[in-house]
Amino acid sequence: MTFKSILDEIENNLNKILGELSIHDVKFSVEPAKSGFGDVSSNVSFLLAKQLKKNPKDIADMLSERFQNCTNTLVMRSEAHPSGYLNFYADWGKLSQLILSESYLDEFGDVDIGKNTAIVVEHTSVNPNKALHIGHIRNIVIGDTVSRILKKANYKVNILNYVDDSGLQVADIIVGFKHLGFAEEPPHGKKFDHYCGDDVYVKTTEKYGADPSLERIRNNVLKELENGDSETARFADKITRKVLAGQLETCWNLDVFYDCLNFESQIIRSGLWSEIFEELKAMSLIEFEKEGKNAGCWVIRGEDNEEDKVIVRSNGTATYIAKDIPYAAWKLGLLDDPFNYEKYEKKQPDSRDLWQTTLKKNNPISQNFTGEKVVTVIDSRQARLQKIITSLMGKFKSMPDAYVHLGYESVTLSSETAKTLGLDTEGKQAQMSGRRGLYVNADSVYELLKEKTKEETKKRHSEMSPSEIEKIAHNVSVATLRYEMIKQDLDKIITFDLTKSLSLEGDTAPYIQYTCARASRILEKSDRIPTIDVDFSLLKEKSEIDLIKNIGLFNLQVRDAANNLSPKVIARYCHDLAVAFNSFYENAKVLELGDVNLENSRLCLVNSFKITLERALDLLGITAPDRM
RNA sequence: GGGCCUAUAGCUCAGCAUGGAUAGAGUGUUGGACUUCUAAUCCAAUGGUCAAGGGAUCGAAGCCCUUUGGGCCCA
Structure with a gap:
């Protein structure tokens, strides 16, 4: 139950008091207090001020007095602050025991928001024609961290990576290979994805200006890509898979893993589009435009002041958004699954199975990577398109927030x-x-x-x-890389x-990891195995209480992070924990105190801190070394 | 022309969802702490008209409106 226990106790008692006063439906807060104002604060008196026509301080006084008569196990005393806040002081002897003994359990920090329902997180989704750059890493790290947080919040998370293997960018490098004579093998020592991005892609697109005929060639390539049987498509498949392999290596190195790879080319060839196209028509979600500039097109009407969005052009070809609609619906499990599945050619380093979609019919294996809810991590430049998808999915599935676009701003270069x-x-x-x-x-x-x-x-x-x-x-x-991508x-x-990115001091990952190394060192030198069979009331220094309090906030932070899909919350929590530990480290010695009981109690705290920080860091995909 | 995001210390950012106490970190600058569990650390000083203006409120960094600067998307 952790620190939440005392919050719940206070909330219950306050509700009881309000009930006695015949006051109902007041949504007051009960929160961890700002430093210097006790342990827990409530704004309840402010909210009652108008209703009772008294000033907040008088109400706080009254409530505080009544609070003394309630059954309190974890609250030592309450206090009305002159400002009107109602502050509470914990009985740390009891609360410490509660928090620290729970911190040893495997499920410490777990919250149950997901109720074990399936949720899809799609991230990465980089065109397979180049190596991952630092901007892609922001997407990947956000997606991976959110996935880890959702798992902790009891969701069954399916992590997808959408591979756009039939778009313009792939066509560009195919033009380079097929028509500009780029060698199929990279120069010695260069990763294939780097070669495709740095050399083939950049140099090919450079030439478009000088040679307009290349554009025509590219468009032909693009058409051939849509037809899976063409020689060009087979060649492109070979190339993009090699690039993808390079990209995955980069991700795996950062401890980012997936459940399934979805290939755009297969979505196009699967016939999902025509299936959903009919459905869209049947539900009148799209309309055939008879006049104006979009005459002859199928469009989605723009909401509010927005422009109509063309879905199928007057010449019958689908726009790129047409690929996103069936994919989104597929992710939500709204369509019959046209895919079979096979294992990816390489094993992921964390030994989690990595599957990929296939349209091959031999030896069919089915899998289910869909979810009740879908989180799609894409940068906010795609917000307009994603808004359309979100709104469409809202009409297909009558669950609020079933499809969420998790947008983020881009990474620019100084x-x-x-x-x-x-x-x-x-x-x-x-x-x-x-x-x-x-x-x-x-x-x-x-x-x-x-x-x-x-x-x-x-x-x-x-x-x-x-x-x-x-x-x-x-x-x-x-x-360091991961932390920099999510701390803001x-x-x-x-x-x-x-x-500047190479800085290892201040609010950085190494700062946090360093506290783990310090804690490890203490535990290692103590020659004892810390237990929870200690006297918790010996831990009464401010720095000790602060550290315990922070440890006790873990599940509240996970809840906050999961509810808001906010990786930053956990990053800040890890930092707060580290700061609290460093303060403890400076102020309270652990070893060779000449007081075995106190030593044991502090060892228990150090161990509890280390376990908790490691768990929190794990949500960020960060491992803390024992020495550094 | 329409839409989205953003503005808080010299710099990079928390806080804003759910208004209430003394607006917090890091970095920078200056000074201090290693014979003591790891100094990738800690302590102190320095630094703020919370972009501007208006509004509702007993009370605004936060809510509403307007304007301006920056970024992006669409046309």
Whole structure:
């Protein structure tokens, strides 16, 4: 029950008091207090002020007095603050025991929001014609973190990666391979996805300006891609799968794993579109336009002031949104599944099965990767399109929020970083562009981080084996990259700067990981196995109580993060935990105190902290090394 | 022309959903703490007309309206 126990106790008692006063339907808050104002605060007196025609302070006084007469097990006393807040002080002897002994349980921090229902999280979904750049990483890390949080909130999460293997960008590199003579093998030592993105894609698109005939060739390629039997489609399939393999390697390295890969080409060939097209017509969700500029097209009427959206052009071809509609409906389980499934050719490092859709009929295996709800992680430039899909899905499925577009702002390059890539932006930040070769590859950032972390680790631990240093550097680099991608709000633009991103101090992942190393060291040196069979009332220093309080907030933070699909909440929580531990570390010694009971109690706290932080970090996909 | 996002300390950001106490971190700058469980740490100082204006409220960084700057999407 954790810290929530005391919140519940207070809320119940306050409700009881209000009931005695014949006051109902007041939605007051009961929250962890700001530092310096006790342990728990309630705004109840403010809300009653008008109704009772008294000032908040007098009401707080009255409530506080009545509160003394309630049965309290975890609250020591209540206090009316002159401001009008009602503050509560916990009986930490009891609350500490409750929190710390629970923290040892496997289910610590679990909340049940999902009731074990299935939810789909789709993320990554990068065109398979290039390597992942730092902007894609934001999508991937958000998606992966949200998935982990939803699992903790008792959802059955199906993680999908949509592979757009038949779009314009793929056509571009096929033009490069087939018509501009790019070799099929990358230069020695270069990953295939990097080669396709850095060389084939950029250099091919560069040539479009000079040679207009290439556009025509590309359009032909595009058409051939839609027909699965063409030689071009087979070639493209081979190339895109090699690129995809490279991209997946990057993801796996960051501890990001999937359940199923969905290929756009198969969605097109599956016939899902015509099925849903008929349904859209039947439900009058789309209309045939008889006049105006969209005459002859099937359109979705724009809501409010928005333009109508063309779904099928007058020449009968579907627009790109037409691919998204059946896919969204498929994810929600609204359509008969046209796919069979097969295992992906490589195993994921975490040994979770990775499936992929297939239209092959031999040896059919069926799987279910759909969900009651769907979360689609796509950057907010797609908000308009996603809004249409959301609204359509709302009409297909009468559940509120069944389809959620989780949008986020883009990652731009700082002017300095843009300059190192050869673009002078006159001090402004720059949008990344795969086409123009203006991006920073995720693999390169990881490598740079790892080199720097290795140096730092060597400096501190000259005795360490290279393999151990390698492992620490890997953990710290992955953590840094992931943490930087989610520590701020989704609707804030991240300006990526190659130099600044390498910082390992302050509000960074290493800061948090470092506290774990400190805790490990204490536990290791103690030569004892910490237990919960200790005297919790010995833990009464402010820094100890603060740390315990933070540990007790875990499930509340998970609830908040899951309800709001907000990875940032957990990032901040981890940081708060680390700050609380560092304060404890400075203020309270653990070992060689000459007081075995106190030592045991503190060891229990250290262990509890470590377990909790590790669990919270796990939600961020971060591992904390025991030494660093 | 229409729509979405955004503006809080020199810089990067929390806080805003659900209005109430003293607006918090990191970074920067200055100074201090390693014979003591790891200094990737800690402590102190410094730094704010919460973009501007208006409105409703006993009370606004937060809610409503208008304007401006920045970013994006559509036309």
